[in-house]
Amino acid sequence: MRAEIIAVGTELLLGQIVNTNAQFLSQRLAELGIDVYFQTVVGDNEGRLRQAIAVAESRADLVLFTGGLGPTMDDLTRDALAAHLDVGIEMHEPTLAKIEAMFAGREPSLIAINRRQAMLVEGASPLRNDAGLAVGSALAAGGTHYMLLPGPPREMKPMFLNDGTAWLKEKLGEAASLHSVMLRFCGIGESALEELFKDLIEAQRDPTLATYAKEGEVALRVSTKALTAEEAQARLAPTLQEIRRRGERYLYAERDVALEAEVIRLLAEQRRTISCAESCTGGLIATLLTTVPGSADAFLGGVVSYSNPVKRDLLGVDEALLEGDGAPGAVSEETAKAMAEGVRQATDTDLALSVTGVAGPASSEGKPVGLVFIGIAERGKPVRAEKLQLQGDREGIRIRAAKRALYMAWLRLTGKD
Amino acid sequence: MRAEIIAVGTELLLGQIVNTNAQFLSQRLAELGIDVYFQTVVGDNEGRLRQAIAVAESRADLVLFTGGLGPTMDDLTRDALAAHLDVGIEMHEPTLAKIEAMFAGREPSLIAINRRQAMLVEGASPLRNDAGLAVGSALAAGGTHYMLLPGPPREMKPMFLNDGTAWLKEKLGEAASLHSVMLRFCGIGESALEELFKDLIEAQRDPTLATYAKEGEVALRVSTKALTAEEAQARLAPTLQEIRRRGERYLYAERDVALEAEVIRLLAEQRRTISCAESCTGGLIATLLTTVPGSADAFLGGVVSYSNPVKRDLLGVDEALLEGDGAPGAVSEETAKAMAEGVRQATDTDLALSVTGVAGPASSEGKPVGLVFIGIAERGKPVRAEKLQLQGDREGIRIRAAKRALYMAWLRLTGKD
Known part of the structure; x- marks a missing residue:
């Protein structure tokens, strides 16, 4: 089956938003074994939308639309497809009931406006919308399959993954899954x-x-x-x-999960705690760990030591390591070790990570951009540090350094280091 | 002038990357007063690429391509357009010289492969590539304007902004700018x-x-x-x-700059320093501030106090505020104030920000998701805190809380608070 994705929306043509819907659907269709040959973006204009439908129909067996199912006069996808197929529009009663219940007791005009979202191209199967009002639809006509999905990713994704995928699998037959x-x-x-x-x-x-x-x-x-x-x-x-x-x-x-979530899961499983001391990553490790819901049981806190006095006062790093003739300096193995052990003791955690390095754009202490040291401390064990020379721009070096530190925690938690 | 953007690349159709090039070009074209009516994505397949060119030519005066200018046999944009226009391909000697210099003394086969990147559609004007090897090109033929740009954004963006925009402005005439x-x-x-x-x-x-x-x-x-x-x-x-x-x-x-960059700029201008103490934002304020190159002169450090002992030990927050009968708790105005003043003193900075709140998904201390307190401390002034009820999911609440804290710093630095 050859597919084309048509995203409808003038905001895409103005570059106000990026077409992540096409990426999401392309990935899912590839997983279903369906080849996507074209992606098209067209504005909220019925003439050009019908032109895009005619082109797509000539080169694809499956045409998926995103956008243009909302309540306003700019939402034209249903009308354009119905006109193209020369069929009518019909009301989907369960969606209308949902809309009437939602706006009960409010301005009657609100119901009139939102009725549009309960409309289907004649003969189409409805696709349930759990996150919004606009009903989606799917139909086969004249040898082509069509699927109409809403534009907001929050509504589009669950609709496609649930009713949309079920409809496609039925059309494909079991063999292709x-x-x-x-x-x-x-x-x-x-x-x-x-x-x-x-x-x-x-x-x-x-x-x-x-x-x-x-x-x-x-x-x-x-x-x-x-x-x-x-x-x-x-x-x-x-x-x-x-x-x-x-x-x-x-x-x-063996599932699609970020490293920080796996580190938090292992810590929780082992009932252990962690903290971090960050220089060049500037709080990124802490930010990543705390994106994970429930991370507070394992991640107790951290210090962003962006200056030498903070390394000394909050982490207890020896001044002699940081400054003066012959001192290894802030970006060194010794300082990485002292930072890791310092934050571990200050927060009383089982494990601690540290990062110190040069994220750029300028070099620092005469050391090159990309030079990074990562430390790992563990209660009752000697502290260790690793030296890296990372590639990339400032943001690239920061994210790679943060992920490398999380990797060292993962090696430790799985007994592989 | 009506434009269509054709992005060429099978990786886009597989959803491995998202088409940010189309967004970038759409924004820039809108700024030039050029209407984009369609965006198309097509794979590395000459037949389908020629099909896409024919469709675009029928509905646009300007067709911009991204991708397919590299050295491999998969890079087909030049050949497809030349075949469509029924013209030849010619060598761009300055680019060839650049390639020969680059691969001098290495495998001769490398030069043979990379020669492809110096090829132009016959009659096209070259567009300089400062970030890579593939030369871009622009030409007018049969009433349609064509521009060929490389796929990697790092190469495409400067090429379009420099030679590409100059070529378009010339074709548009001054009036339209x-x-x-x-x-x-x-x-x-x-x-x-x-x-x-x-x-x-x-x-x-x-x-x-x-x-x-x-x-x-x-x-x-x-x-x-x-x-x-x-x-x-x-x-x-x-x-x-x-x-x-x-x-x-x-x-x-009055330019396109992030709030954290403006806060760092104001601090540097006023020769003042800042620090932060974060609970629910988990290091996000520190991460944002340190994305700004040169932030180390103004941002000295921070504490991520994700647990009560860290609030007590590293920030000096009174235990009586945090726990026990009648204590305001970790998520309170009192704690926000104590955190801000605590981190300011610990890092000896002129200003300090603090955030404590419930990012969700679960409520905490019996307090609702989205309840956030933000504190601001300044040397020699009374510490203040603001109470917010933010909307959104965990990530949305975290980013809004972090930006709100930066907003409070901006108000203070500009004397508007």
Whole structure:
């Protein structure tokens, strides 16, 4: 099945928003084994929208729309498709009831305006909207399949993943369904990962392997087409086993989860606590760890020591390490160690991470941009530090340094270091 | 002039990357007064690329390509356009010389492969690439204008802003050029901003006004078409003056700069220093401030006090405030004040910010999700705190709380609080 995605919205053509919906749908369609040949963006203009539909119909079997299902006169997707197919528009009563209940007791005009969101192209199946009012729809007409999804990602994503995917799977037949596992790696770059699994990637036929670069992390998707989940599991198993064997020091999760969430999960499981002392990452490790809901049980706190007096006063780093003739300086292995042990003691945690380095754009203490030291302290164990020379601009170096520190925590928590 | 943007690349159709190039070009074209009617994405396939060119030519006067200019056999944009126009391909000698110099003394095959990047569609003007090897090009043929830009944003953006924009302005003639000012606001939401300038937005004709929501901030672009910069300035002046008058408490910059960069700039100008103590924002304020190059002179450090013992031990918050019968608790005005003054003293800074609140998803201390207190301390002045009830999910609450704290610092630094 060849698909085209049409995103409808003048705000996309003005560059006010970026078309993340097309990316989301392209990824999901690839997982379902459906090839996307074109993505199109068109404004809130019925003539040009009908032009885009005609072009898409000529080159695709499946046309997915996002946007233009709202209540205003600018929301034209239903009308344009109905006009193109020369069919009518009909009311979806359950959605209308939902809208009437929502606006009961308020301005009657509100119901009149919002009725539009309960409209379907004649003959279409409704797609439930759990996050908003506009009903989605799907239909097959004249050999082409059409799916109408709302524009806001918050509404579009669950609708596509639930009713949308079910409708597509039914149309595709069971045979085509794709099963895949997302493997997440840390402590290794994309090219090194490709090198590690080069023979598997080159020989791939079934299962297929695809690498994805995330911010400071890498992921590998392993996929196969199968009739049942059991069949898929059996076909994926030997490849997964080989990947686990070779990737032992890097593979931290077999689902799509960020490294900081896995570190927090391991800490909670082991009932241990962590803290951090950050110079060049400027609070990024703490920010990442605290994005995880429930992190407060494991992450007790941290210090952003962006100046030498703060390293000395809050972390107890010896002045003699930081300044003076022959001192190793703020960016050094010694200071990284002192920062890690200092924050561990100040916060009384089981583990502690530290980062000190030169994020740029200018060098510091005569040391080059990208030079970073990462320390790890543990109650009752000697503190250790690692020296890195990282590539990239200021933000790239900061995110890589933060992820590398989390990687060191992961190695420690899994007993691999 | 009606434009269509064609992004070429199978990685876009697989959803491996998002089409930020289309957003960038759409914004810039809007600024030049050029209407974008369609954006298209097509894969690395010559047949489908030629199909896309034919469709675009039928509905646009200007077709901009991104991607497909690299050295590999997958890079097909030049060849597809040359075939469509039925013209040849020619060598751009300065680019070839650059490539030969770059690979001098290495594998001769490298030069052979990379020669491709020096090729132009016959008759096209070259567009200089300062960040990579592939030369861009622009040409007018059969009443349509074409521009070929590389895919990597790092190469595409400077090429478009320099040679690309100059070429377009020449083709457009001086008359059409758009001049605009980006105004950045803090401490106010998008709908409140629209309300504040409602009459100006509704009456808009020339200059035009458009609002943009940024993460935790809002921006307003004011634009006019004019023959010269002086003429534009004169036409924009009365509107800008009115916006400055009404937006005095919110307008922090008349260029596209983040609030944290403006706070760092003001601190440096006033030779003052700042620190922060963060609970629910978990290090986000420190992370934002330290994204600004050179922030180390003004931002000395911070404490992420994610647990009560850290608030007590590192910030000196009185235990009696935090726990026990009748204690206000960690999420309270009293604690916010104690945190701000505590971190200011611990780091010996002129100013200090603090945040304590409930980011969710669960409530805490029986207090609702979104309840946040922000404190501000200043050497020699009484510490103050503000209570907020913020909307959104965990990440939304965190970013809004962090930006609100920076807003309080901006008010203080500008003498508006």
